[in-house]
Amino acid sequence: MDFEFTDDQKKFRQKVCAFLDKEVTKGVIEESEAGLGFGPCSWELMQKLGAKGWLAPTFPVEFGGLALSRTYRYMVQRELDYRNALVIIRGLGLIGVDMAGPVILRHGSEEMKREFLPKIARGEIELALGYTEPDAGSDLSRIAIRAVEDEDDFIITGQKTFNTGCHFCQYHWLAARTGPDVPSHKGISVFIVDLKSPGITISPLWEMADTRTNQVFYDGVRVPKRNLVGEKDMGWYYMAEALDLERMITAGGVERTFEELVAYTKSTLKNGVPLSKDPLVRQKLVDIAVEINIARNLIHRVVWLQDKGIVPTWETALLKVFVCELYQKISRTGLEILGLYGQLRKDSKYSVLEGMMEHFFRSTFVMTIGGGTSEVMRNIIAARGLGLPR
Numbered sequence: 001m002d003f004e005f006t007d008d009q010k011k012f013r014q015k016v017c018a019f020l021d022k023e024v025t026k027g028v029i030e031e032s033e034a035g036l037g038f039g040p041c042s043w044e045l046m047q048k049l050g051a052k053g054w055l056a057p058t059f060p061v062e063f064g065g066l067a068l069s070r071t072y073r074y075m076v077q078r079e080l081d082y083r084n085a086l087v088i089i090r091g092l093g094l095i096g097v098d099m100a101g102p103v104i105l106r107h108g109s110e111e112m113k114r115e116f117l118p119k120i121a122r123g124e125i126e127l128a129l130g131y132t133e134p135d136a137g138s139d140l141s142r143i144a145i146r147a148v149e150d151e152d153d154f155i156i157t158g159q160k161t162f163n164t165g166c167h168f169c170q171y172h173w174l175a176a177r178t179g180p181d182v183p184s185h186k187g188i189s190v191f192i193v194d195l196k197s198p199g200i201t202i203s204p205l206w207e208m209a210d211t212r213t214n215q216v217f218y219d220g221v222r223v224p225k226r227n228l229v230g231e232k233d234m235g236w237y238y239m240a241e242a243l244d245l246e247r248m249i250t251a252g253g254v255e256r257t258f259e260e261l262v263a264y265t266k267s268t269l270k271n272g273v274p275l276s277k278d279p280l281v282r283q284k285l286v287d288i289a290v291e292i293n294i295a296r297n298l299i300h301r302v303v304w305l306q307d308k309g310i311v312p313t314w315e316t317a318l319l320k321v322f323v324c325e326l327y328q329k330i331s332r333t334g335l336e337i338l339g340l341y342g343q344l345r346k347d348s349k350y351s352v353l354e355g356m357m358e359h360f361f362r363s364t365f366v367m368t369i370g371g372g373t374s375e376v377m378r379n380i381i382a383a384r385g386l387g388l389p390r
């Protein structure tokens, strides 16, 4: 196993870093921190990345990509995360590029590929993930929203919850039940739904870091049959494939936060001595540094497996548990080091690091829930990684 990036990959990363240093503007970061999804600055950045082929570098050239390996996509994702840009749920990828795109490529019709892939690659559209329902979260086989065939359409009725991107995306990557009379995981299909379709109501839900997610109600929504992804009733398998890719998380946000914390301890005096000389502070920082290095190696291994054409399952689950829990750990350690002032919000004149750690702390709670909870990830590792009984 060789973890060294090739010369071409190193040059690519340098170019991406130079570009993002310029293009991740204050406006992009503010939109990212506001928790409202993509605003005009984020869309502009998406399109600038798209114009270079860097948004979906793994897509074939004919569909707007550069036909490069996953390592290149990881590099872009990591650098965006490091700069706190396009972050909806920290560190996880974009739904269009990282989840829907690969499934469309493998299973979509030629018409669907031509219609959606270039727009995803150019950053013109994004899809909202439409899996979770009030009674179907960890166990997606319980999906109940119904899609019934009617001539050239499906008619969809039911409810989704925690569908984060629906208020700013153009399309819903929707899982719905098409087969009510077969074993539950066999009767699910995936659709691409125009979120402006009549009969869709999107209602906001706010999580504890002030990020907007949504409840979405479908009331007899007509979706053309050409928007069914792949084969009817095969959605469970497509979802499983896509979730393995969603769980590919980067540690860019952790690394950036850690650097800021270390710099803070060097520049801040306590009783006339820099915090960085306090043995307890040093130990806490070193513990995090050790885990960041482990995280980086886990991530590089998963990307390496993907480049070899292997779909990592338990390896990605292991990576997700480790990195998401590391995000939470650094936020707790950060608050301990900053002391009580660290808990103050940005708008307080007494806040430190502009309230960064307080917001980071609240924003990391969702990480061990979204994309599959840590308990469920541990079940996957136990069953598929260790061969323990289910």
Ligand SMILES: Cc1cc2nc3c(=O)[nH]c(=O)nc-3n(C[C@H](O)[C@H](O)[C@H](O)COP(=O)(O)OP(=O)(O)OC[C@H]3O[C@@H](n4cnc5c(N)ncnc54)[C@H](O)[C@@H]3O)c2cc1C
Residues within 6 Å of the ligand: 128, 129, 130, 131, 132, 134, 135, 136, 137, 138, 139, 161, 162, 163, 164, 165, 207, 213, 366, 369, 370, 371, 372, 373, 374, 375, 376, 379
């Ligand atoms: C802010 C936010 C944004 C989200 N965005 C999206 C989105 O855009 N699209 C989308 O589709 N979903 C989204 N989700 C949903 C997310 O994926 C689910 O919340 C998650 O999968 C857990 O499902 P649940 O909430 O129904 O909890 P449940 O599945 O009801 O789980 C409740 C608890 O039981 C535990 N549990 C469940 N089953 C097992 C088991 N077999 N073994 C051990 N423990 C178990 C869980 O770990 C959890 O602690 C989002 C969630 C949040 C909070």
